[in-house]
Amino acid sequence: MARAGGISNPVNVGIAVQADWENREFISNISLNVRRLFEFLLQFEATTKSKLASLNEKLDVLERKLEVLEVQVSSATTNPSVFN
Amino acid sequence: MAMAAAMTFDEVSMERSKSFVKALQELKNLRPQLYSAAEYCEKSYIHSEQKQMVLDNLKDYAVRALVNAVDHLGTVAYKLTDLFDQQSSDVASLDLKVSSINQRISTCQTYIDKEGLRQQQMCGAAPKLHKHYILPYSGNSKYPGMVQQLQTEFRQDSSEMKPRPYNSVKTLSWHLSSENSSTSATSRTVQSSVEPKAHKIATDTFKLPGAEREKGQTPIPLSRHLHANGGNMSPDVVSQKTSVKVSSHGGKQISTFRSFENPTMGRQIIRAPPRTKSMLSALFVKNKAAKLKKISVI
Numbered sequence A: 001m002a003r004a005g006g007i008s009n010p011v012n013v014g015i016a017v018q019a020d021w022e023n024r025e026f027i028s029n030i031s032l033n034v035r036r037l038f039e040f041l042l043q044f045e046a047t048t049k050s051k052l053a054s055l056n057e058k059l060d061v062l063e064r065k066l067e068v069l070e071v072q073v074s075s076a077t078t079n080p081s082v083f084n
Numbered sequence B: 001m002a003m004a005a006a007m008t009f010d011e012v013s014m015e016r017s018k019s020f021v022k023a024l025q026e027l028k029n030l031r032p033q034l035y036s037a038a039e040y041c042e043k044s045y046i047h048s049e050q051k052q053m054v055l056d057n058l059k060d061y062a063v064r065a066l067v068n069a070v071d072h073l074g075t076v077a078y079k080l081t082d083l084f085d086q087q088s089s090d091v092a093s094l095d096l097k098v099s100s101i102n103q104r105i106s107t108c109q110t111y112i113d114k115e116g117l118r119q120q121q122m123c124g125a126a127p128k129l130h131k132h133y134i135l136p137y138s139g140n141s142k143y144p145g146m147v148q149q150l151q152t153e154f155r156q157d158s159s160e161m162k163p164r165p166y167n168s169v170k171t172l173s174w175h176l177s178s179e180n181s182s183t184s185a186t187s188r189t190v191q192s193s194v195e196p197k198a199h200k201i202a203t204d205t206f207k208l209p210g211a212e213r214e215k216g217q218t219p220i221p222l223s224r225h226l227h228a229n230g231g232n233m234s235p236d237v238v239s240q241k242t243s244v245k246v247s248s249h250g251g252k253q254i255s256t257f258r259s260f261e262n263p264t265m266g267r268q269i270i271r272a273p274p275r276t277k278s279m280l281s282a283l284f285v286k287n288k289a290a291k292l293k294k295i296s297v298i
Helices: A002-078 B009-047 B051-123 B144-157 B172-182 B184-201 B222-229 B235-242 B277-297
Strands: B254-256 B268-270
Touching: A002 B051, B009 B051
Parallel strands: none
Antiparallel strands: none
């Protein structure tokens, strides 16, 4: 009985170690995927920031052009004798 | 079927914005769900006797939660990119519209400037022709019409001058000078008879070069001569006032004054073709009355 208990102990230890290794592998896989998700999020944020900055710049240029056009049109409407 | 109904551009853009906001809200809601699930698994593993089963359930839930989070993140990223593309296209179309308006305004401005220049140019468009194109050149038979046209233009330009009673392009003085140049022998006799009178009239104010003056004769001012005759002068005197023979050779070059009214116009060189006496006499008969009228006005 003692030998059976002694034989089962290493087996149990072995099984426990194997289970532990599997758990650790699972955890490493999960952490790896989470890190990949984090890297995707960082890259997505950088790309979106650059695109939004370019769009903002285009909008600023458009706004200035519209202001100039507004001034020109207002001057034309206030001085209709120029077109006569 | 109802969803297949046509939607306006604004409605489509609104739907896109709503879907993006919804996906973002769902992604934000994942965080408290994951936190609550983690606390439940921890408590159940501590208090439960079947720890292996709890552990297996926890592994499955973790995998599914990760996949769900990745799915939500992908949806949000896709919708955000779609919205950004829509906004970029709107900005590009707006840029095109603004550039078209700007181009229209610049075109209008260009047209206004051109019209203004055209109106300003039309004000001072008085034709100014050289004198030797204005004076008649009867010897040139190639362009008779052009001579007439030039003469009409000259008459239009010199609107301030008094209109002549006769329509003849060639003045009496020109004919006389041509007559003198053609018949040199007869002209010399005529010249000798009228030269004293001409030199009396040609005062220092005219200062005609080459004009011969007799010795001992003092030039009489034109105004005195006019007053003496009472404004009525003979055609011979009139013609000599306006022309002075420079060279004895006939038909080459003669310097004449155009009229009394513009003494500062200078001399004009014309070429006189040969003329006969009969024509000259006919001109004298026609233009005598006209010249008298002209002199009376002066």
